[in-house]
Amino acid sequence: MKREGMLVIISGPSGSGKGTVVKELVKQDCFALSVSATTRAPRPGEVEGIHYYFYDKQTFENMKQQNELLEWAEFCGNYYGTPKKYVLKQMAEQKNVILEIEVQGALQIKKIYPDCILIFMIPPNAKELQKRLTERGTEDKQTIDRRMNRAIEEMEFIPQYDYIVINDTVEKAAKAIDSIVKAESMKSSRNLEIKQQFKGEILC
């Protein structure tokens, strides 16, 4: 079954470890990671085209107007978004494109591209989430509490996601997403041409 790749969107609370799992997944040739665009200034070490595409505000505005973004949002005065071109090119080359984005962006994309696969990643339990956030050592108790509450808020959107992946270990979570992508590629709704092919072969 040769066909275009699928769009796999991964969201989940800060501390769910989705970034690490995505890094594990894209080691496989069949996956490509989408790179977001932003108008914020690059931080030290951030590389154009790897961490982000860095655009000025005018360029980003033009992309918005010309419908060149799959989704976009504004945070703290900066734009963030997903350029359509790269995603569609990779999918045409039969790569499954992974997007790691927050809930609002994910739901924006599902509206215009209902074939995309929405995965919500969570740590095995609340205690583990708190532990992971604490072990980062970069945030104070108040910030951690805020993130825990934010996690609960985000989880309200789970019913709008297709799958929940529990990130117990990176390997298990990556394998779980692998199974999801394999299963999705066998969905009958994605393979309706098979019936016609088969019929054609018999009549030949």
Added chain:
Amino acid sequence: MKREGMLVIISGPSGSGKGTVVKELVKQDCFALSVSATTRAPRPGEVEGIHYYFYDKQTFENMKQQNELLEWAEFCGNYYGTPKKYVLKQMAEQKNVILEIEVQGALQIKKIYPDCILIFMIPPNAKELQKRLTERGTEDKQTIDRRMNRAIEEMEFIPQYDYIVINDTVEKAAKAIDSIVKAESMKSSRNLEIKQQFKGEILC
């Protein structure tokens, strides 16, 4: 995520090899094979409770009336059906129960039990199907042609199935079904209690 097992229904044309794939799957502990009930007489070698449950017509009629069958049909004057009790018991014990049944029965079950997973299995192409039917050596050309046409008729129901599995090799097809079952167990619609659990843990 401990919960009851899922009901996995596999259909497909005669010659699709679904029986062999099912045998491979049930080698795994997490799967149980449902055994059908019939009113036809046992053939030589057929064992009660393994190949079929053999019932007399009155017993079968009673089961129908008391809603003890997931689905049933009549062929050539005999009843065939799926006893509910065994299936539900296995699912309660967290086994995924596999049912190998034809299209009409599968769709009957989907109506009353929408959570079941419908898989349609096909050989890689029409030529291969013809080859498999011919190699059996038990049927004449006319019967083979009739089965090929029946395959096309059955394939009209593919859009009502959840997945299509191409049976290229037994191992690959069994792995494909494994991926489907794993993915389905992560469907958010099957895991909505997770959000509440998580919330409860934070509030404790």
